[in-house]
Amino acid sequence: xxxxxxxxxxxxxxxxxxxxxxxxxxxxxxxxxxxxxxxxxxxxxxxxxxxxxxxxxxxxxxxxxxxxxxxxxxxxxxxxxxxxxxxxxxxxxxxxxxxxxxxxxxxxxxxxxxxxxxxxxxxxxxxxxxxxxxxxxxxxxxxxxxxxxxxxxxxxxxxxxxxxxxxxxxxxxxxxxxxxxxxxxxxxxxxxxxxxxxxxxxxxxxxxxxxxxxxxxxxxxxxxxxxxxxxxxxxxxxxxxxxxxxxxxxxxxxxxxxxxxxxxxxxxxxxxxxxxxxxxxxxxxxxxxxxxxxxxxxxxxxxxxxxxxxxxxxxxxxxxxxxxxxxxxxxxxxxxxxxxxxxxxxxxxxxxxxxxxxxxxxxx
Ligand code: SF4
Numbered sequence: 001x002x003x004x005x006x007x008x009x010x011x012x013x014x015x016x017x018x019x020x021x022x023x024x025x026x027x028x029x030x031x032x033x034x035x036x037x038x039x040x041x042x043x044x045x046x047x048x049x050x051x052x053x054x055x056x057x058x059x060x061x062x063x064x065x066x067x068x069x070x071x072x073x074x075x076x077x078x079x080x081x082x083x084x085x086x087x088x089x090x091x092x093x094x095x096x097x098x099x100x101x102x103x104x105x106x107x108x109x110x111x112x113x114x115x116x117x118x119x120x121x122x123x124x125x126x127x128x129x130x131x132x133x134x135x136x137x138x139x140x141x142x143x144x145x146x147x148x149x150x151x152x153x154x155x156x157x158x159x160x161x162x163x164x165x166x167x168x169x170x171x172x173x174x175x176x177x178x179x180x181x182x183x184x185x186x187x188x189x190x191x192x193x194x195x196x197x198x199x200x201x202x203x204x205x206x207x208x209x210x211x212x213x214x215x216x217x218x219x220x221x222x223x224x225x226x227x228x229x230x231x232x233x234x235x236x237x238x239x240x241x242x243x244x245x246x247x248x249x250x251x252x253x254x255x256x257x258x259x260x261x262x263x264x265x266x267x268x269x270x271x272x273x274x275x276x277x278x279x280x281x282x283x284x285x286x287x288x289x290x291x292x293x294x295x296x297x298x299x300x301x302x303x304x305x306x307x308x309x310x311x312x313x314x315x316x317x318x319x320x321x322x323x324x325x326x327x328x329x330x331x332x333x334x335x336x337x338x339x340x341x342x343x344x345x346x347x348x349x350x351x352x353x354x355x356x357x358x359x360x361x362x363x364x
Pocket of ligand 1 (some may be wrong): 054055056057058063064101102103104134286328
């Protein structure tokens, strides 16, 4: 096993990222084999349980209410709907269901109670359950853990410096605080980011510094390639080059040897050969399902055919960590505290986000 370091510097990571490609691939693949079975891939299904109408201004996101996009918003799904989708995901090889809600933060109340019931229901189907619900407090993390949540996703998106150019309604520290609240429970941490938002290699390295210096490092790290959606501030960004994706995956693998590195948004733009190179470079997880929240994703059958072609097998649930116990709502030891996160940066504005908002007003 190679050593897990928590003191990576930006300079060291840039040097790795810029290595001659064959050397980078060889190093990443060697580390990958020391820590993982290279023929196993973990498959997650992402389910948007509440779509659109979000109050945040993330520059890449079609679900932000302030931008003009074609997203059809919907209210929170029912527990029965979620159960049906989870069973479908299980039958097509997914070991994990990740439920996403377009919320700034979790608010205690009926809707959160419903989400907790969804977590209990999916955990009882013997699938790993992940949630991505925005900022959460320690108490909310404890309640999710008690319901049987396996993982919580909260991406750092980019470096701290570039984050300010993409989102004005939250600070980087807000993200780190939520990750810390999750870490205080038995829930595993899923945190990664997006490339192709106009950031430079230093920003990509900066994000990997932030993730790799967490102790413990996140158990899973999604690497997304921006899907530029019309109406969002980042609508004109060019598609990410496959070589950038491969370099990013390989570098992530080297600095976070144990982490499951997940190919996420942007896979429809990647060829099977490109994806195979990413698996060789250390990716060992994908999001399956025809949609990733709101953007397109390859067909599940296509993915299964690709795995067959590559001789890869889907990972069984709870391979890395045992299944959490589910405590029923009436036996919970936690009460809802009704806490609200503070608006940390009320004065911060981003020109292109403001321009997209103004344009949307004229079109709506
Ligand atoms: S990424 Fe999440 S928090 Fe940001 S606008 Fe979209 S739904 Fe809201």
